[in-house]
Amino acid sequence: MKEAPEYQHGQAFLGGLNHVYHCNHYNAHLQMTVMLADGVEGGFDPRRLLRDGAAQVVQALKTRGYAPQDLRDEFTWCGFGYIKDVTADQVELPGSHYGQSTYLLGVPEKSCFFNVGFLQGMTGRTTSETACRHMKARTDVFDFGPPASAPDNPFVNPPPFTPVPGRFAFQGCEIASTPVDEDRIVATVATLPLYGRPPSESGDGLIPAFGVVLTNHYADYYNLISYQTYGHMVHAGVPAEMAREAFVQCGHVCAFNTFGGIMESPEFHALVVPMCQDVADWIHGMVAVINALGWGAWRVERIVPGHELIIRIYNSYEGVGYRRLHPAATEKQLSFLAMGAVRGLAHLFWKIDIRERPGLSQDYYFNVFNSHQGYWNVEQTHAIAAGDGFDRIVAWK
Amino acid sequence: MSQGRSFRINLPTLFEQVNARRKEQGLASVEPAVMAVRASIKFAINRQRYMDLQSTEIDLEKTDADALCHALGELFNVDLHLDGDAREDKAAASAPTATGAEDAPRILPMFQFYAAINRQRRAKGLQPVEPAVISVHTGIKFSIMRRRALNFREDKLILSDGDLAALDEIVAQQFDVVIPGGLRSLCQAVAEAAPASAAPGAEAGTDGKRFLGRLLHGIKTKGEPGMHTRHYALDINNLLLSIITRRAYLGHRPITPDKVKKRCREALSAELELEVDLNDERITLTPEQLDRFANLIRKEFEIMFEDMGDLLGRKTKT
Numbered sequence: 138m139k140e141a142p143e144y145q146h147g148q149a150f151l152g153g154l155n156h157v158y159h160c161n162h163y164n165a166h167l168q169m170t171v172m173l174a175d176g177v178e179g180g181f182d183p184r185r186l187l188r189d190g191a192a193q194v195v196q197a198l199k200t201r202g203y204a205p206q207d208l209r210d211e212f213t214w215c216g217f218g219y220i221k222d223v224t225a226d227q228v229e230l231p232g233s234h235y236g237q238s239t240y241l242l243g244v245p246e247k248s249c250f251f252n253v254g255f256l257q258g259m260t261g262r263t264t265s266e267t268a269c270r271h272m273k274a275r276t277d278v279f280d281f282g283p284p285a286s287a288p289d290n291p292f293v294n295p296p297p298f299t300p301v302p303g304r305f306a307f308q309g310c311e312i313a314s315t316p317v318d319e320d321r322i323v324a325t326v327a328t329l330p331l332y333g334r335p336p337s338e339s340g341d342g343l344i345p346a347f348g349v350v351l352t353n354h355y356a357d358y359y360n361l362i363s364y365q366t367y368g369h370m371v372h373a374g375v376p377a378e379m380a381r382e383a384f385v386q387c388g389h390v391c392a393f394n395t396f397g398g399i400m401e402s403p404e405f406h407a408l409v410v411p412m413c414q415d416v417a418d419w420i421h422g423m424v425a426v427i428n429a430l431g432w433g434a435w436r437v438e439r440i441v442p443g444h445e446l447i448i449r450i451y452n453s454y455e456g457v458g459y460r461r462l463h464p465a466a467t468e469k470q471l472s473f474l475a476m477g478a479v480r481g482l483a484h485l486f487w488k489i490d491i492r493e494r495p496g497l498s499q500d501y502y503f504n505v506f507n508s509h510q511g512y513w514n515v516e517q518t519h520a521i522a523a524g525d526g527f528d529r530i531v532a533w534k
Numbered sequence: 535m536s537q538g539r540s541f542r543i544n545l546p547t548l549f550e551q552v553n554a555r556r557k558e559q560g561l562a563s564v565e566p567a568v569m570a571v572r573a574s575i576k577f578a579i580n581r582q583r584y585m586d587l588q589s590t591e592i593d594l595e596k597t598d599a600d601a602l603c604h605a606l607g608e609l610f611n612v613d614l615h616l617d618g619d620a621r622e623d624k625a626a627a628s629a630p631t632a633t634g635a636e637d638a639p640r641i642l643p644m645f646q647f648y649a650a651i652n653r654q655r656r657a658k659g660l661q662p663v664e665p666a667v668i669s670v671h672t673g674i675k676f677s678i679m680r681r682r683a684l685n686f687r688e689d690k691l692i693l694s695d696g697d698l699a700a701l702d703e704i705v706a707q708q709f710d711v712v713i714p715g716g717l718r719s720l721c722q723a724v725a726e727a728a729p730a731s732a733a734p735g736a737e738a739g740t741d742g743k744r745f746l747g748r749l750l751h752g753i754k755t756k757g758e759p760g761m762h763t764r765h766y767a768l769d770i771n772n773l774l775l776s777i778i779t780r781r782a783y784l785g786h787r788p789i790t791p792d793k794v795k796k797r798c799r800e801a802l803s804a805e806l807e808l809e810v811d812l813n814d815e816r817i818t819l820t821p822e823q824l825d826r827f828a829n830l831i832r833k834e835f836e837i838m839f840e841d842m843g844d845l846l847g848r849k850t851k852t
Binding site: 170244374375379499507 | 652660661662663664665666667669670671673674675677678679681682683687706707708709710783784786787832833834836837838
């Protein structure tokens with residue numbers, strides 16, 4: 138690895154870029170949501186955005202001095218798979234997060250857009266996917282063509298980081314204490330081997346953990362593709378709340394599966410559960426784990442079991458990332474992942490009860506959410522994207 | 535699509551008729567201004583278009599007239615119909631053109647929409663998709679393709695043939711399945727779905743025509759002479775057991791049978807204005823009441839099923 142990860146402001150950095158852990162469900166649903174914008178208006182191609190967003194991130198790394206091998210190493214370490222040369226003009230990905238672990242609900246197509254963009258950015262050559270596991274191919278194959286133009290630098294502002302207050306040391310916090318030792322949890326989670334191993338270490342570049350497949354993804358990639366798509370959808374006349382809900386659902390499916398998988402895991406039961414006396418402690422325990430994911434510094438403001446959950450996020454990757462890409466927003470509800478995640482967290486305790494370890498699976502997920510009824514409401518009242526000092530997410534039933 | 539008849543409707547008269555029918559049913563009158571505002575909102579939600587109902591007269595296309603009747607019916611528990619006979623043409627503001635059943639607006643019950651998609655996905659060996667995701671993905675694609683927004687979280691939507699064709703395309707593209715016979719096969723004619731409508735047999739074959747025109751000629755309620763209304767008997771113990779079992783299967787918190795009974799009773803009373811004794815062995819409902827009760831159960835107990843027969847694990851009996 139060219140650089141070691143750094144942790145500051147509640148975020149994790151690699152090569153100067155914020156990295157966040159996300160599961161295959163999130164990556165699948167986010168990609169599908171972006172692709173929903175197909176046809177919004179002339180000139181906007183969501184598939185191209187999914188590709189070019191990756192190329193832009195790679196370009197930022199190259200600007201920092203990354204060589205092709207550094208990029209390959211990071212691709213694998215972050216859980217995207219590994220790249221195997223076939224010819225001078227072709228590579229394949231025998232291990233591929235997007236090829237093996239994501240999915241489409243719609244008509245299958247070659248859909249490893251992130252990989253295409255990464256490879257195009259890495260090689261500086263136009264890249265196309267010529268075989269894809271989503272189309273029943275044995276592996277994902279990518280062909281290189283003529284030189285591609287270097288992508289623009291999308292980052293227009295410095296990140297607006299703010300000091301992170303102590304756990305319960307902020308105005309408005311309604312919680313005084315918990316027996317849950319967050320520092321210990323964060324430190325322990327940081328020691329888990331959550332990275333992709335190359336074939337030389339008998340790995341396939343994937344990160345299976347907690348019943349899902351993780352990536353340590355580029356936050357800027359998520360922000361680039363999410364906010365551009367959202368803007369185009371709204372501009373084309375899709376109601377903002379409908380477009381927002383599609384992105385929030387990505388966070389929800391992610392939270393339910395990943396948080397749920399974590400809370401059912403032996404590691405969580407060995408480390409965190411012994412610290413917990415009630416449901417509020419479980420939430421503090423899970424929030425402590427979230428604080429090791431690079432998503433920003435989460436703080437629990439209020440818990441009314443079964444009725445309300447309020448979370449603040451300092452230096453959220455969405456809020457800070459939005460400001461790196463855009464001027465301050467005029468709307469508040471832009472931290473889509475956080476909204477979905479808080480709603481998902483509430484559902485894990487008060488729509489089901491994850492403490493009973495029901496055994497999460499795709500069938501179980503569908504059975505729990507097979508009706509519109511019973512979803513918690515969620516609203517973002519404060520937004521870093523809109524110039525506030527923190528994101529504040531309120532979920533209630 | 536839908537450039538058929540147009541109607542001039544006198545709103546004060548319409549609201550008077552709504553109140554007259556409510557009075558016949560022993561219900562309190564509703565202030566016309568309240569009726570106008572609430573119907574405007576409902577209409578806007580269903581049709582994604584504002585209509586000023588504070589004025590004296592409005593001219594409406596057939597589709598909008600249907601939607602207005604439906605909104606008033608739902609909101610104020612009356613049965614509104616516009617007749618499709620020659621008399622309504624006299625009241626039309628513009629010359630009528632032929633309007634067949636083919637392009638009549640249709641009602642798509644959304645729970646059937648979700649069930650059909652997931653039934654086909656299962657048949658194809660694919661995982662089912664949560665309805666919330668189906669509704670949002672469909673809503674966005676529909677907005678982009680049809681350049682207007684519908685709320686796919688509604689219990690049902692009034693759709694044109696063009697809308698249904700677009701939805702068939704969206705379903706195939708987004709969920710990788712084709713609904714046999716198209717989504718049209720899941721739809722009801724607007725008249726069939728109107729609240730507290732007459733017996734099913736009386737509606738058969740009318741396909742929306744009956745719905746037009748009665749607005750100007752009076753309002754029909756169930757029990758009209760000469761019509762036979764079929765009733766269904768629900769076994770209460772079986773119902774309670776089915777609700778509790780299905781909730782348990784979904785991982786919901788347990789509810790005692792007494793609480794299920796209480797919540798069913800309250801829902802029936804509040805939503806259908808139907809007072810029933812759930813300590814009886816069975817209760818008897820009309821098909822319309824049965825469908826609405828099924829919807830109440832879905833909402834109240836957060837469970838999903840196609841119809842009462844599906845919930846109870848058998849077909850209901852007459």
